[in-house]
Amino acid sequence: MASTPTHALSPLLRKLESIATLTDEERHAVESLPVKTRMLAPRQDIVRDGDHTSQCCLILDGWACRYKLTGKGQRQIFSFHIGGDIPDLQSLLIPVMDHSLATLTSTTVALIPHADMRELTLRFPNIAAALWRDTLVDGAIFRAWIMCMGQRSAFDHIAHLFCELYLKQEAVGLASEHRCPLPFTQLDLADATGLSNVHVNRVLQEMRRNGLITLRSQTLVVEAWERLVQTSEFDAAYLHLQKRAAP
Amino acid sequence: MASTPTHALSPLLRKLESIATLTDEERHAVESLPVKTRMLAPRQDIVRDGDHTSQCCLILDGWACRYKLTGKGQRQIFSFHIGGDIPDLQSLLIPVMDHSLATLTSTTVALIPHADMRELTLRFPNIAAALWRDTLVDGAIFRAWIMCMGQRSAFDHIAHLFCELYLKQEAVGLASEHRCPLPFTQLDLADATGLSNVHVNRVLQEMRRNGLITLRSQTLVVEAWERLVQTSEFDAAYLHLQKRAAP
DNA sequence: CGCTAATTTGACCTGGATCAACTACGGTGG
DNA sequence: CCACCGTAGTTGATCCAGGTCAAATTAGCG
Incomplete structure (x- = not known):
């Protein structure tokens, strides 16, 4: 962990490279994102329903889930997330949360300011496309869940x-x-x-x-x-x- | 319909302008998209589960829905769509369909080649962002449906x-x-x-x-x-x- | 070793499914 | 204008997947 070439953002790089082929410049730009790394205890909210956010949360290690509570306090979980996922990427374009994001286990996350993320996507349309594609897969998984729940x-x-x-x-x-x-x-x-x-x-x-x-x-x-x-x-x-x- | 300023693509423009402010150039670029307009009968498939597509489908008028069948032929509908929606925008980045798209009523659609759509999004990041945002709202609606089904x-x-x-x-x-x-x-x-x-x-x-x-x-x-x-x-x-x- | 959270078990209940008619209604052709 | 027909809506009877409640029984963990 000390002098190895592994980098805090390598889970994100791996995910992006599973979608698109990155140039050295793009890879370097991702690695240069100014992130704050945080270690979180299990079962902690990371972002809450209704919050206005100015950064998004990359999972580095551990498990998180998105969920929402009904008026009577029943919880619906929408998705499970592991290293490389950015569960609240949506907040980049829609800053007010319509659900919550929480850890399930002890989790390490990297917080990335929206401003830097936005700059990255404007400079590198290739990266923007990869992230967009990722939100589309997110939607596809929701449909699979709907299919399961309904049929x-x-x-x-x-x-x-x-x-x-x-x-x-x-x-x-x-x-x-x-x-x-x-x-x-x-x-x-x-x-x-x-x-x-x-x-x-x-x-x-x-x-x-x-x-x-x-x-x-x-x-x-x-x-x-x-x-x-x-x-x-x-x-x-x-x-x-x-x-x-x-x- | 003859000499009025309304344009086949105006439902799309209205949607984009409800999300972002477009420049004249951007507006003109959207209007210049080469589209084929089609009138479809009720209850016709537009794109089928498993298809590989090279264009996407803008609803101009009428109703459509996305759905998928189980092995036993039970149908799950995922969403309803009206004028201005591009229900299969996903195919731009993921060309193989994982569900079907069909009309519910008599429907007018505009078919837009992926190549032109891609060029539009590369030239105008502002438009790309608006479309991306739209897919995020799509996901938010899926979550609302999951909430309803589960709780x-x-x-x-x-x-x-x-x-x-x-x-x-x-x-x-x-x-x-x-x-x-x-x-x-x-x-x-x-x-x-x-x-x-x-x-x-x-x-x-x-x-x-x-x-x-x-x-x-x-x-x-x-x-x-x-x-x-x-x-x-x-x-x-x-x-x-x-x-x-x-x- | 004790405490708390998680899993398991049993008894009972209910929302919604299924099956099978039956009715209403918007076309369509004569 | 009416008879006919297919689709959509309605009704009743019965059933069952899964919910609820409450009480054990573990499994982790400090």
Whole structure:
């Protein structure tokens, strides 16, 4: 960490380079973004519904989620985020938040002032396009969630979510061999799927009984990937993960 | 239509100008986009799940929706679209479709080649930013739908949708006085909300009984706007409608 | 080792689904 | 102008996925 060439912003670079091929100048410009790094405790709000923001938040390490509360305090989680994600990139163009962003685990984030981000996108349309594309994938994931909520059973919905979360991590090298971290509670899963925690628990038990998954000590092991994919009609196309262009 | 100053692309201009202030040059560049205008019958696919596209589709008049089918043929509708919307703008940066786009009514559309669109966004970062912002609002609407599907009753969900559809139309001058066109069937509403058509029917009857709405001959009249807003906890903030900058 | 948060279990309930008629209505052709 | 037909809307009966409530039982963790 001391003299290695790794850089605080390398998760962002990796993500951008998985979308577009960057020139040296562009790569250097990203690395030169003036960021403040922060370490945050689990289950802390980073930005709140209604806030006016002047910076955005790049996740470097750990997990975060976007969510919103109803009048009666019920929480709906909209998305889960890992290193390389900028969950509140939206605030760059729409500075008033219509939902909240919070950590799930201990998390390291980099705060990037909107002004610098805006300058970067104006100087480098290529980077702007990559970020825009990223918000489009974000939308595609929302549609997949809507599909699950509207048309699938609780079992298939959770199976679909597991496929998504595994692949999302695999794509950035945080998972392999159908095994990945899943460091949040059944209540978090319930709030993400719109189910009750009790029912999530029962579905998980059924998945274990069927030999589909193992889930303990914050680790998900998909024992039967194909069956998980089939039952939930999971089609990874919507994640639009594509191999990085050859260097 | 003959010698008036109105232009086929004026719905797009109006939308862009509701987001950003355009220079004369920018306005002229938009108007100079080479478009093919098409009139489409109701309930026709415009683009299909899996298609590779090289143009995007601007709605000029009429209604369209984005949707996707499950393996068993159940349809989930993701969004409704009216004049000025570019529902498949996503294809500009992600050319392979992960869902379908179809008309609901007789619809006039303008097809814009990706190449021209791309050139426009490269020449005018201001326009690119406006379009990007539009895709972010698109995402915000998806989140509102997820919130409704996960946390609200069928009644409140439909009420929320009615508020959204009314305001969306009001914002572009297609509705006023809490009265707007709603030219689609109860089955469409069911597929958008993830409910059965039977239950949608029962909820609508209850809304009528409560004096909340009138809905007949494709027209929605909200008889009690405040109550509709309150029961569904509708907060228009997520639509990010803002007054056009003064000329 | 004790405390708290997380998971699990059981009993019971309900919102909304499903299935199957039946009715109303906007065309369309005679 | 009317008979016909297909689509959309309505109704009733029954069922079930998943919710709710409350009480254990773990699992972490300081």
